[in-house]
Amino acid sequence: MGCRMMRPFVLDEEVITRLKSWPRPVRNNGKVMYSRQEVGDDEMKSEERELLNMASMQESKKQKVDEGEGEEGGTDEEGMYVDDEGEEDEEPHKDWNILEFGEFVQAFWASSSPRILERKCYSLIWEAIEADFQRGKTRAIVVGNPGIGKSGFLVYVMWKLLHRGCKILLQNKAGERTLFQHGQGVRISEFDSRAVLSDKELYYLVDGRLPLPPLFLGKLILTCSPLLENYKEVKKDGRRTVFYMPVWKSDELAAADQEIFKLGISFWSERFKRWGGLARFVLEQCDEEADKSLTDAIDGSRNIIKVVEAQVSERDEASHKILHMMVRNDFRTYKYVFASKHVSEKVFRNLYQTHKSGLTSFLLFSGNPTLNSARANFLELLCREVLPKGGLFQTKCVYANGQGDPVQAERFDRLQAKESTQWQNAPWDFMFWPTKTTQRSWDAFRLRKGGGHVCLDLYQVTLSSAKHQHGIKAKGVLDLKAEVESVLNLKIPLENITVYIVTLIDLFENGGYQNWRGVQNHVLKDERLLRKLRSIVQKVMGVPV
Known part of the structure; x- marks a missing residue:
């Protein structure tokens, strides 16, 4: 059966030729570079001190931790907001390609700009698809x-595909x-499409939804x-x-603003701090109505679990303003993070002040691993709220041999x-x-004087507090020990360092000793190093909501 061509819209050869001339590169002196950014990997730096050398180099390259490394065990160091990852990058902008097509694209996508930034991920996802x-x-x-x-x-x-004549x-x-x-x-009707879809060489590109896919023999790309x-x-x-x-x-938003939105x-950047990486609301829809929709979404987020469910089961735009997908390097997996620090703090404050049972339920919810980072985020915000106030907290010393001291009520200043x-x-x-949540392996610290010595207390906040689960x-x-010693011109013995494994009081009972890890999260195996590190006191600490 041949195709009946409908008359309303025709692209002639001249227009197709113009499409093939995309993209026109932005004028600059750089070089186009597409690179996958690792999430949460620290770069090794050469250290003169023996301990730091050993901690950096003596890793088991084969054995990784089985528990917690993939999700909760690694999320505390990975960054809790998407914009955490870009904060350290102070390099000038690289070359960016701007796809230019005049009014052509608006014939298909009426709301689109006639100029589009070619995002870094476009070529990487396309390569993976191919x-x-x-x-x-x-x-x-x-x-x-x-x-x-x-x-x-x-x-x-x-x-x-047009370049290939597909x-x-x-x-x-x-x-x-x-x-x-x-x-x-040429525009064609649904009836006309049937013969076209029988072509094995066809690329079927669908934007938005395809609830009932037709029978076809070619290749499909659905966004x-x-x-x-x-x-x-x-x-x-x-x-x-x-x-x-x-x-x-942030670098993508900067390039798009420089070349397109002005x-x-x-x-x-102020909008980015509130909205996170939704370009539509950072660069395009910048009116009071959009901002009110964000406020309404925050105020309505009393149940974060339902916010996630709304993303997959309801046509709920509000949920996407609260939680974003932080996509991993292969573009095949992701985790949920709050849209921005602004959003997470506002939602947390609402729950902490008016709905503590909902906050507790979310912190204890383990049914969806993609939420682990968001849960860890809220636990850290809870600890920032509670720990500085001091008072009595349940603690217990834990040891590498699996033993532990009795639980005690320890008073904190x-x-x-x-x-x-x-x-x-x-x-x-x-x-x-810390100001930023990336590239550090502790969440808080304090210096105190005790028994004529300077003591260093570190706090590692985690929902993965069972033995060896977090590390x-x-x-x-x-590194922190060395920095303190250098600034204060003193020495802090390892036995004067205490690491508090801070977790929710409901998880306190199962809290245990954490093994020592290298910079790539491998378990350290060098016994000479471990004997020294075991001088550092470890305590589990329970925090109530």
Whole structure:
């Protein structure tokens, strides 16, 4: 059966040629670089001190921790917001490609800008899809939060395929289908599509949803939100692979603003601090109505578990303003993190003041591993609230041989909380918390004088407090020890260091000794080093809501 071509919309050869000329590179002096950024990996630095050398180098390269490393055990060091990952990057912007197509794209996506930033992840996800196609897969689903450029990715893929002269059937969110072949693009009806879909060489690109996929023999690329009904039937297909698209990072927003939106860094960066990496609300929808929707979403988030459920079971835009997907390097796995520090602190404050039972339920909820980082985030906020106030807390000493001292009610001083960057100015009688959540292996510390000695207390906040489940990175502890010794011009014996494994009081009973880890989270095996590290006191500490 031939295709009946409908007249309303035709792309002639000149337009197709112009499409093939994409992209026009942004003018700068750099080089295009696409690189996967590791989440939470510390870079080794050469150290003169014997202990630091040993902690950095003497790792078992084969044995990793079985418990907790993949999710909760690693999340505390990985960064609790997507924007944590970009905070350390102070390099100038790299080359960015801007896809230019005038009014063409608006014929398919009326809400899209005629210029689109080619995000770093576009080429990486496309390479992964092509690799899967070569291995026999024929359906690729790309899932991501709304407002991050999934439609732009589909435009990018179409441009790539046009360069090869591929036959493409493009379906927009309104369900309109356009066939590209032989240098022309024409709109066709659903009836006309049937013959086209029987072509094994066809690339079927769908934007938004495909609840009932038609029978077809070619390759499918579907971009959609996490709402399950958008792709449930496609997901059942054994030939499919699911990829996840990350939200935007600050360097991408800066490039898009510089080349397209022209809002100015002071404007968009303030929005980024509140919204996180949803480019739509950072760069495009910047009005009071959008900002009110964020406030309403925060105020309505009394049950975080239901917020996650709403992303996959309901057409709920509010949930995506609270929780974002932090996508891992392979684009095949993710975890949920709060959209921004602003959002997490507001939601936590609401729960802590008005709904403590809901806060406790969320902290104890272990039914969804993708929520572990968000749970760890809230536990840290709880500890920031409770620990500086001092008072009596349940603690117990734990040892490498598995034994432990009886539980005691230990009294802690009331301390003022400060950012850790300020500790050198007033080292005593404060509890110091890091400004950023990345590249550190402790959550808080304090210096105190006891028995004529200077003592260093470190606090590691974790929901994974069972024996060896979380681990302690030796280099982070020893780095801080060395810094304090250098600034104060004194020595702190290892036995004067206490590491508190701080967990929720409900999990306190099962808390145990934590093994020592290297910079890549491998368990340290060097007995000479471990004998020294075992001089450091470990205590489990329970914190109530």
